[in-house]
Amino acid sequence: MAVRKRKKWKGKLLLLSILCGVLYFVDQRYDFFRLRGMEIVPGGVLPEAAIWESLPGQAESFWPSLIFGSRDFVRRVEGFYPVEIDLKITGWGRYRVTVKPLEVFLNVSWNARLWLLSTNGRMWLANLPVNAIVKGIELPDKPILAWDSGLPLPIDPERQGGDIYSSSLAMEKIKRWYDTIEKTGWYRDIYCLLAKKVDGKPVVQVLFGSENAITGEIILKEDTSNWLSLAAAMEEIFPNAEYRTPPGMVINATYTDLKFTVTNKGAKSAQQ
Numbered sequence: 001m002a003v004r005k006r007k008k009w010k011g012k013l014l015l016l017s018i019l020c021g022v023l024y025f026v027d028q029r030y031d032f033f034r035l036r037g038m039e040i041v042p043g044g045v046l047p048e049a050a051i052w053e054s055l056p057g058q059a060e061s062f063w064p065s066l067i068f069g070s071r072d073f074v075r076r077v078e079g080f081y082p083v084e085i086d087l088k089i090t091g092w093g094r095y096r097v098t099v100k101p102l103e104v105f106l107n108v109s110w111n112a113r114l115w116l117l118s119t120n121g122r123m124w125l126a127n128l129p130v131n132a133i134v135k136g137i138e139l140p141d142k143p144i145l146a147w148d149s150g151l152p153l154p155i156d157p158e159r160q161g162g163d164i165y166s167s168s169l170a171m172e173k174i175k176r177w178y179d180t181i182e183k184t185g186w187y188r189d190i191y192c193l194l195a196k197k198v199d200g201k202p203v204v205q206v207l208f209g210s211e212n213a214i215t216g217e218i219i220l221k222e223d224t225s226n227w228l229s230l231a232a233a234m235e236e237i238f239p240n241a242e243y244r245t246p247p248g249m250v251i252n253a254t255y256t257d258l259k260f261t262v263t264n265k266g267a268k269s270a271q272q
Contacts, residue, residue: 033061033062033063033064034060034061034063034093035059035060035061035063035066035095036063036094037094037095038051038094039090039094040096040097040099041096041097041099042099044135045083045100045134045135045136046077046083046099046133046135047133050077051077051085051097054073054077056069063093063095066087066095067089070087074087075161076161076162078161079161079162079163079164080130080162080164081134081164082101082102082116082122082128082130082134082164083099083102083134084099084100084102084120085097085098085099085100101136101137102118102119102120102137103118103119103120103138104117104119104138104139105117105140105142105175106140106142106145106174106178107139107140107142107144108144108146108147109144109146109147109192110146110154113125114127116131117145117167119171121166121171122165122166122167123154123164123166123167123169124163124164124165125163128163130163142178143178143181143187143190143192144192144193145192145193146192146193146195146207148197151195151197152168154168155167155168156168173222177193177222177224178193180224180227180228181193181206181227183228184228185235186208186218189208189209189215189241190208191207191208191209191210191211191214193205193206194206194207198219201254203219203220203221203222203254204219204220204221204222205217205219206218217249217250217251218250218251219250219253220254221253221254230253230260249262249263249264250262250263251263
């Protein structure tokens, strides 16, 4: 019985060896497994050379290897270019690569440099040279988000795969900040939102004016639940928006029950 099983196993191995030999011969003679084509759509978003250079070394001569290594291929492209790509087989030895530029959500100032943050939580330097060759990247018309050095790192160094980082920022929370602030009467006068800690508690400090001339500041709790109520109350107390025009005025609204203090830098504070 054991001898019969051994012969059967040897027969299968011999058949497999013959099949592999035939396939090897056909491939050598007719380039059977050669990569036939790579369709990149839409055209022009990313230079085709960037896609071809990211292919696994053996992909052009043995096209199935790209499927087995598709995760590394995608990671290689997305790690160095601000794009999303999708890879699909369209026929024998043929692929389609769909390329889409990342949608920029915010400019982020961190570590004395300006970064771009995408809606899907990727971050890269605003002056990265490849930004100029990726077509379709649009810069947002939103106040800058300044990320204080006392807060956790906004990028995840452990998941670095190139020049494009995975962000560790709480995207849903930050989107709530901007969605809420856009509903206030402050939005057009805001230069930046500064995320930091005051007395160990996370806050959002709204800076009015410009980089060279800050005209007013409001310190808010990071929870947006009372931001609109506070904005309405301040419009009544300061009907001419004085809180965002006199240089040096700081409003601390991190208290409960909509209480806040108004301070002119160098002067005593008044509680409202």
